[in-house]
Amino acid sequence: MNKRTKMLAGMMLAGVTAFAGERVEKPNVIVILADDIGYGDIGCYGAERISTPNIDALAGQGVRFTNAYAPASTSSPSRYAMLTGRYAWRKNVGILPADAPLTIGDDDLTIAELFRRNGYSTALVGKWHLGLGSAERRVDFNGKIAGGPNDIGFEYAYFFPATNDRVPCVYIENDRVAGLDKSDPIEVSYKHKVGSDPTGKENPEMLTLKPVWGHDGTIVNGISRIGWMSGGTGARWNDERMAGELLERAVEYVAEHKDEPFFMYYAPNNAHEPRVASERFRGKSAAGIYGDVIEEFDYCVGELVSSLKSAGIYENTIIIVTSDNAPMIKEGYDDGAFENIGTHDPYGDMRGEKYSLYEGGSRVPFIYSWPSAVKAPFEQSRRFGFMDLKSTLASMLGLEMTEAETGDGADGSMLFRRPDAEDYREYILTQNNGGDIALRRGDWKYIAARRGAGAELYNLAKDPHELHDLSLACPEVSREFREWIRRDSLGVK
Ligand code: CA
Numbered sequence: 001m002n003k004r005t006k007m008l009a010g011m012m013l014a015g016v017t018a019f020a021g022e023r024v025e026k027p028n029v030i031v032i033l034a035d036d037i038g039y040g041d042i043g044c045y046g047a048e049r050i051s052t053p054n055i056d057a058l059a060g061q062g063v064r065f066t067n068a069y070a071p072a073s074t075s076s077p078s079r080y081a082m083l084t085g086r087y088a089w090r091k092n093v094g095i096l097p098a099d100a101p102l103t104i105g106d107d108d109l110t111i112a113e114l115f116r117r118n119g120y121s122t123a124l125v126g127k128w129h130l131g132l133g134s135a136e137r138r139v140d141f142n143g144k145i146a147g148g149p150n151d152i153g154f155e156y157a158y159f160f161p162a163t164n165d166r167v168p169c170v171y172i173e174n175d176r177v178a179g180l181d182k183s184d185p186i187e188v189s190y191k192h193k194v195g196s197d198p199t200g201k202e203n204p205e206m207l208t209l210k211p212v213w214g215h216d217g218t219i220v221n222g223i224s225r226i227g228w229m230s231g232g233t234g235a236r237w238n239d240e241r242m243a244g245e246l247l248e249r250a251v252e253y254v255a256e257h258k259d260e261p262f263f264m265y266y267a268p269n270n271a272h273e274p275r276v277a278s279e280r281f282r283g284k285s286a287a288g289i290y291g292d293v294i295e296e297f298d299y300c301v302g303e304l305v306s307s308l309k310s311a312g313i314y315e316n317t318i319i320i321v322t323s324d325n326a327p328m329i330k331e332g333y334d335d336g337a338f339e340n341i342g343t344h345d346p347y348g349d350m351r352g353e354k355y356s357l358y359e360g361g362s363r364v365p366f367i368y369s370w371p372s373a374v375k376a377p378f379e380q381s382r383r384f385g386f387m388d389l390k391s392t393l394a395s396m397l398g399l400e401m402t403e404a405e406t407g408d409g410a411d412g413s414m415l416f417r418r419p420d421a422e423d424y425r426e427y428i429l430t431q432n433n434g435g436d437i438a439l440r441r442g443d444w445k446y447i448a449a450r451r452g453a454g455a456e457l458y459n460l461a462k463d464p465h466e467l468h469d470l471s472l473a474c475p476e477v478s479r480e481f482r483e484w485i486r487r488d489s490l491g492v493k
Helices: 003-013 053-060 075-084 111-116 239-256 288-310 386-397 413-417 475-487
Strands: 028-034 063-069 121-127 156-160 187-189 228-230 262-267 317-323 363-369 378-380 428-431 437-441 444-447 456-459
Touching: 028 075, 028 288, 028 386, 053 288, 053 317, 053 363, 063 413, 075 111, 075 386, 111 121, 111 262, 111 386, 121 239, 156 239, 239 262, 239 288, 288 317, 317 386, 386 413, 437 475, 444 475, 456 475
Parallel strands: 028 262, 028 317, 063 378, 121 156, 121 262
Antiparallel strands: 063 363, 187 228, 317 363, 428 437, 437 444, 444 456
């Protein structure tokens, strides 16, 4: 079979509209991963004080998942699991500094590499946060950066290395810091101050945002960060323009690749701290700065969709919109979010937030749009863990993988096709930053015993707020979960 026939066979097998004689073009795939946006933050998930018309429009003609889970309640493990289809606790991936070694190894097949070897152009635009370089060869921000997105399947990458509250505050284009003046080299440390730039600790009078904890390192644009940096002055980003600049790169990529199939992982900085909206969005929402940066995120989604429409490729582009984990309203800065959020509830009335194993930590908005394939929009209430995105898209598009390459992933594609699909997994597993795990099955949610805390068991149907621990009252249910944990060697700690 040649590539096209194989593709056609794959799509027919998958039940995607493909009839004999009909020309089947590979769809483009864009995964839009927001940073710290919660279940209740989007209009079509109930937000009233934050307006997200562009995301709502995608949901209105696609599939809106009401029980979708991020793999983890923090960034790095969630992103690692989504890109590789493997549980992040297997590699002890937790929140990383920018100079941590690349967490994705030769044994991991990334979703980008899967698309690349199937004839797709592949790109990352936005947040990386999965490490750079290796333990033996630490990342050098002044030279060629080996061990980054280009090495694990992304042909093009324009990204910021860790988080927008961490140094170094620069973009990297492929394997070089963008716009770096060699005579002003970058130095980075997370242990001690480097260079002579003012810091939040020593020069609080220079700050526009007051740090709450751990964010009092080097000041960049009036905001002190986690860690210290010197140099790279002309290459530093501007927080107000960050969302717009990343959007620009994504739109450019679409224009340049409209005539070939592409896979783009678009990972904006919104709505992660420091929350800095551009002038256009400042004060726009009815939920303070918290809502402003989400409205700006929605605008970016809308602009990207417009660029697909102008390029004439919107109909045959799969768009996923989701978030890496839930937010924390007040975390590293006194940015007024907590004071001005009003009655808005980012957690959709669930217990927990970012870092948590409760529902509010990892249940996130998840929207799937593919206009030429989804003929009737619907809501999907079956649980979907988006660690399974790689296996699911592979199944939908007929991309082949070996068992080893599949990792921990499972094929959830039926959920994307039929509202009445059955569960595709025995249980859905999520984790916190430390690798503690929670499993969901049927009405039940089990949080495995962890350091300093025993196991917990909740009946989500009767107790959606996870207030009544039934682990002792329902020992047979707890036992069943423990048996799965033993059988599948989950969370080996
Ligand atoms: Ca995040």
